[in-house]
Amino acid sequence: MEAAPLRLLIVSDAWHPQVNGVVRTLTLVTDILRQQGDVVEVVGPDRFRSMATPGYKEIRLALFPRRKLEAIAQAFMPCAVHIATEGPLGWAMRRICRxxxxxxxxxxxxxxxxYVHARTRIPTRLSWSLMRRFHQAGEATLAATQTLRDELASRGFTKVRPWTRGVDLARFNPDARDPFEGLKRPIFLYAGRIAVEKNIAAFLMLDLPGTKVVVGDGPQRLALMARFPDVHFTGWRDNGALARSYAGADVFVFPSRTDTFGLVLLEALASGTPVAAYPVTGPLDVVTDPRVGALDEDLRAACLRALDCDRAAARRHAETFSWEACAEQFRAALSRFAVAETRAASVRRNAASEVRISARTDG
Incomplete structure (x- = not known):
């Protein structure tokens, strides 16, 4: 029997025009669910008065969003609510739901x-306590990899469920390759946000043959350009240009130690480019075949080993991931806790009535 359509409300502090893995994941998943008949509403900071994150102007934070956010939720009447992030919108929606x-x-x-520790040196134990408080209030916390789920469980998270990731195999493929004309081979590529938590300097400091290329932008770009004048910085590349950069590189280098997955890993592999990374959450779960990349605490050694990896095997490995499977897993997790649409409407009408009664009483 075909599943009945759902009305899904997704609240995320990360949304367009931001460019990151969270936004890509939510965009692709919601597109697939809508194509399959579900009604999906995504609420991001673009609907609210906002301010730039200190030191990170690309990311906007919603200011005092609770009242407007609740009105949006009441009007939409979802069967299920998913809170994607732990920012102002996430905390406000958590409070509304509770x-x-x-x-x-x-x-x-x-x-x-x-991330907070890297920027402020605040002890991670304090932030982990806050994260537990946020997530444990929900019915389930979705996490992309087994390594991450194990870590969350070890830190007291008791409702963790799997939610994998995918890659656009048509967009990212080995066929169209940037020749990187004028640059000495081999090409070691990093692509993504240029920020302190990405640990990019660890890659740029390495003594490697050929040329290091950095695709992307972010708050650390100018400082790294001044510090590493021999590195080729391209700025943002999107659509076909980004895909050609992946395919034209000899090795994709992923120096981050703090990502939970790293969609760029799959994009590089889909382009036929092997990966070099540290053996941490994300790479450990994606680069599971030694033919497609190298993981090592000595990142230089990983880079050099990755030069000998099998580009065809990298592509085949990426083909085992799909956004359709990701969307199906997401929907299954939410539908488990969804209320029937008629009941959802009743619950919201009752809540709205209580708010009006309370307002008259207070007045």
Whole structure:
């Protein structure tokens, strides 16, 4: 029997025009679910008064969003609520759900404690305590890899469920390759956000043959350009240009120690480019075949070994991941805790009535 369509409300502090793995994941998953008949509403900071994150102007933070956010939720009347991030919108939606008795799920996309520590030196134990408080209030916390799920369980998260990731195999493929004319081979490529938590300097400091190329932008770009004048920085590349960069590189280098997955790993592999990375969460779960990449605490050694990896095997490995499977897993997790649409409407009407009664009483 075909599953009945769902009305899904997704609340995320990461949304367009931001460019990152969370936004890509939510965009592709919602597109697939809508094509399959579900009604999906994504609420991001673009609907609210906002301010730039200190030191990170590309990321906007919603200011005092609770009242407007609740009005949006009441009007939409979802069967299920998913809170994607732990920012102002995420905390506001968490409070709304708890106050009204609405079930919700969350996702652990970002190693927030490690990111905060890298920027502020705040002890990670304090941030982990806050993360547990946020996520444990929901019905389930979705996490992309087994390594991450094991880590969350070890830190006291008791409701963790799997939610894998995918890759656009048509967009990222080995066929169209950037020749990187004028640059000495081999090409060691990093692509993504240029920020302190990505640990890019660890890659740029390596003594490697050929040329290091960095595709992307972010708050650390100018400082790294000044520090490493021999590195080729391209700025943002999108669509075909980014795909050609992946395919034209000899090795994709992923120096981050704090990502929970790393969609760029799959994009590189789909382009036929082997990966070099540290043996940490994300790479450990994606680069599971030694023919497609090398993981080593000595990142230089990993880079040099990856030069000998099998580009055809890298592509075949990426083909085992799909966005359709990712969307199906996401929907299954939410539908487990969804309420029937008629009941959802009743719950929201009752909650709205209680708010009006309370307002008249207070007045």
């Amino acid at each position: 106050r009204n008795g609405w079930p919700f799920t969350t996702a652990y996309h970002t190693k927030f404690p490690e």
